[in-house]
Amino acid sequence: MEEKYLITIKGTMEQNGERESVELMTRGKFAQRNGAYYIVYAETEATGYAGCTTTVKLSADAREVVMTRFGKAPSQLVIEKGVRHICHYETGFGSVSLGVAADEITPELGPEGGRLQFSYTLDSGGENFISRNLVDIHVEQLPEAPLS
Numbered sequence: 001m002e003e004k005y006l007i008t009i010k011g012t013m014e015q016n017g018e019r020e021s022v023e024l025m026t027r028g029k030f031a032q033r034n035g036a037y038y039i040v041y042a043e044t045e046a047t048g049y050a051g052c053t054t055t056v057k058l059s060a061d062a063r064e065v066v067m068t069r070f071g072k073a074p075s076q077l078v079i080e081k082g083v084r085h086i087c088h089y090e091t092g093f094g095s096v097s098l099g100v101a102a103d104e105i106t107p108e109l110g111p112e113g114g115r116l117q118f119s120y121t122l123d124s125g126g127e128n129f130i131s132r133n134l135v136d137i138h139v140e141q142l143p144e145a146p147l148s
Contacts, residue, residue: 003027005113007041008138015131022047030113030139035060037109039116039139049073056137058116062107065118079120081105099123103132113139 007028012021028041039056043049052071059065064080073090077100084101103119116137122130 003029004142005030005039006138006140006142007039008140009041010136012134012136013131014134027142028139030141032109032111037107037116039137043069043071056116058105058107058109062105065102065105065116077120079105079118096124098130099125109139112141115139 005028006025007030008023008025010021010023012019024041024044024047026041026044028039030040031038037058041054043052043054049069049071052069052073054067054069057066057068063082064078067075067077067079069075069090075087075089075095077087077089077098078085079100079102081102084099086097087100089096089098099122101121101123103121104117106117108115108117116139117135119132119134121132124130
């Protein structure tokens with residue numbers, strides 16, 4: 001799979017009444033297999049995880065998004081409608097277990113790309129709310145380079 005897509009990811013964290021957003025634009029890969037969509041991109045210094053690769057998988061029934069980071073700081077978040085998952089998250093300073101619960105998953109993906117929006121809450125166990133996180137991913141096919 002070639003990096004033939006422009007992946008734009010905007011992440012917004014809501015915590016203690018404040019919002020903080022980060023946006024990343026990078027080349028990446030996009031594919032559909034067995035009804036599921038896969039978005040793959042390399043992390044950068046801007047995210048603090050340079051050298052890592054992240055895969056975002058939207059399940060065929062669009063009820064679950066799994067974000068898996070591979071490399072020196074491996075992590076996996078499972079965001080599924082109606083289910084709270086306990087997930088392992090590597091921070092670079094150590095690992096933590098977090099409760100993850102989906103608020104919303106809105107897929108608008110097709111064979112050429114599109115958009116995936118989802119939001120979820122993080123907690124550190126039961127009543128200990130950490131943040132609400134909103135993710136907006138745009139996948140756009142890059143134009144083919146002309147042959148010389």
